[in-house]
Amino acid sequence: MARIIIVFLLLSTGTLAAQSWCGAKAYDDPQQKRFYQEFLSQAKQLESYQHVRNREVEYIPVVIHVVAREGFNPVSQAQALQQLDVLNNDFAAQGDNIGKLLDEFTPLVVPADIHFCLATVDPSGQPTTGITFTATTKEFIGTEYSGQFEGRRVIQYDELGGKTGWDNSRYINIWVGECQNILGSATMPGAANFEEEVGIIIDIQHFGAFGDAGFYNEYDRGHTLTHEMGHFLGLKHIWGEGNSIDCSDSDDIDDTPNQGGPYYGCPEGEQISCELNDMYQNFMDLTNDRCLAAFTRDQVARMNNTLELVYPDLPSSTSCNAPIAFFDEWFDELVWSTDAMNHKIIVYHPVGTLGKKSIRVFSTEGKLFFEKEWNDDQSVLINLNNAANGIYIVNVTMGEECRSKKVVMY
Ligand SMILES: [Zn+2]
Numbered sequence: 001m002a003r004i005i006i007v008f009l010l011l012s013t014g015t016l017a018a019q020s021w022c023g024a025k026a027y028d029d030p031q032q033k034r035f036y037q038e039f040l041s042q043a044k045q046l047e048s049y050q051h052v053r054n055r056e057v058e059y060i061p062v063v064i065h066v067v068a069r070e071g072f073n074p075v076s077q078a079q080a081l082q083q084l085d086v087l088n089n090d091f092a093a094q095g096d097n098i099g100k101l102l103d104e105f106t107p108l109v110v111p112a113d114i115h116f117c118l119a120t121v122d123p124s125g126q127p128t129t130g131i132t133f134t135a136t137t138k139e140f141i142g143t144e145y146s147g148q149f150e151g152r153r154v155i156q157y158d159e160l161g162g163k164t165g166w167d168n169s170r171y172i173n174i175w176v177g178e179c180q181n182i183l184g185s186a187t188m189p190g191a192a193n194f195e196e197e198v199g200i201i202i203d204i205q206h207f208g209a210f211g212d213a214g215f216y217n218e219y220d221r222g223h224t225l226t227h228e229m230g231h232f233l234g235l236k237h238i239w240g241e242g243n244s245i246d247c248s249d250s251d252d253i254d255d256t257p258n259q260g261g262p263y264y265g266c267p268e269g270e271q272i273s274c275e276l277n278d279m280y281q282n283f284m285d286l287t288n289d290r291c292l293a294a295f296t297r298d299q300v301a302r303m304n305n306t307l308e309l310v311y312p313d314l315p316s317s318t319s320c321n322a323p324i325a326f327f328d329e330w331f332d333e334l335v336w337s338t339d340a341m342n343h344k345i346i347v348y349h350p351v352g353t354l355g356k357k358s359i360r361v362f363s364t365e366g367k368l369f370f371e372k373e374w375n376d377d378q379s380v381l382i383n384l385n386n387a388a389n390g391i392y393i394v395n396v397t398m399g400e401e402c403r404s405k406k407v408v409m410y
Pocket residue numbers: 022023024227228231237
C-alpha cells in the first residue's frame with residue numbers, strides 16, 4: 001500500500017514533490033551526463049531540419065521476461081498482446097484518454113510511427129512467443145539489488161535468479177516482476193549502470209489493462225509501460241529531471257509547456273504552473289491511467305531520433321513480423337465451426353488471440369446482421385438465428401486490416 005499512501009499524502013497537502021511511482025534511472029554520474037549532453041545536441045540537430053516528417057512505421061521487437069513467484073499473477077500471451085495493444089494505441093495517438101486532452105494541446109499530438117510487437121525469433125534464430133518465464137521465490141525481485149554483485153539488479157541476471165536479457169541492440173527487453181513502491185522503471189539512453197540492464201522493468205500488478213482486476217485502480221489501464229517506453233526512447237519527465245519546483249528545470253523538449261513538478265491523480269480543467277497551462281495528460285507526467293493521454297510532436301521526434309542515434313539496429317531487426325503478415329497467418333489458422341441448422345457459428349483460434357478485433361456479418365447485399373468486439377477470448381459465438389437462409393460474409397477487422405470469409409446458412 002505504500003505508493004497509494006504516498007499519493008494520498010501528496011494530494012492532501014497539494015504540494016508538488018519529487019516522490020514518484022516511476023523509478024526511471026536518471027543521469028547521475030559525470031560520464032552519463034556527458035553522454036546525455038552529446039546525445040541531446042545530436043538529437044536537436046536532427047530535429048532542427050526534421051519538421052516535415054514522412055517516415056515509414058518502424059517495427060520494434062520486444063521480449064517480455066516474466067519473473068514471478070509461483071501462482072502470482074501469471075502473465076499470459078493474451079495479456080502480453082493486450083498490453084502491447086495499449087502501448088501501440090498510445091504511440092499511434094489513439095489511446096483511451098486522447099479525447100480528454102485540453103483543446104490547446106490537441107494540435108501538438110501526432111502519431112509516433114513506432115509499432116512494438118512480440119519478438120517471433122529468439123537470439124539463436126529459433127521461433128519464440130516473445131515471452132520468457134522464470135520462477136522465483138523472491139518477493140520483490142523487480143526492485144532488488146545484489147549486495148555482492150556490484151549493486152546489479154537481480155531480476156536482470158540468470159546468475160542472480162532473474163533472467164538475463166536478450167541482445168539489447170536487437171530487442172527491447174521488458175522485465176515483469178513484483179516491484180516495491182514503484183510501478184515501473186526504465187533506463188534512459190546511456191544512463192544504465194551496466195550494459196545488461198538496458199531496458200524496462202514493470203511491476204507485475206501493473207502490466208496490462210485489466211480494469212478492476214488490478215490491485216491499484218489508479219494504474220490499471222496499462223499506461224505505465226507507455227511512460228517507461230518514453231524514458232527508454234529518450235524522454236525525461238515533463239517537468240524535467242530534478243526535484244526543484246522553481247521552473248528552472250526542463251525536459252529538453254521545446255513544445256511541452258514548462259511545468260513546475262509532477263501531477264498525481266487525475267486533475268481536471270486548466271492547471272497552471274510556471275505561468276503556463278500544464279499538460280498533465282502527457283504520458284511523461286505522473287497522473288493516473290485514466291488521465292494519461294498523449295505525447296507531443298517534439299517528444300515523438302525525440303523518440304524517433306533516439307532510435308536512429310542510440311538503437312539503430314532495433315527497427316531493422318528481422319525478428320519482428322509486420323502485423324499484416326501476422327494477421328494473415330492468424331486468420332488462416334482460424335477454425336470455423338458452423339451449425340447451419342441453428343444459424344450459429346463458433347470461430348476460434350487454436351493457439352490464442354491477437355488482441356483487439358471486431359467481427360461483423362453481412363448479407364451479400366451489404367446488410368449488417370451481427371457485430372461484436374472480439375478481444376482476449378479464444379473464441380467468438382456468432383448468432384444469426386434471425387437471418388434467412390443464404391450466403392453471408394464474415395469480416396474480421398484488426399486495426400486497419402480486414403479479412404473476409406463466406407459462410408452458407410441453409
Ligand atoms: Zn518516469
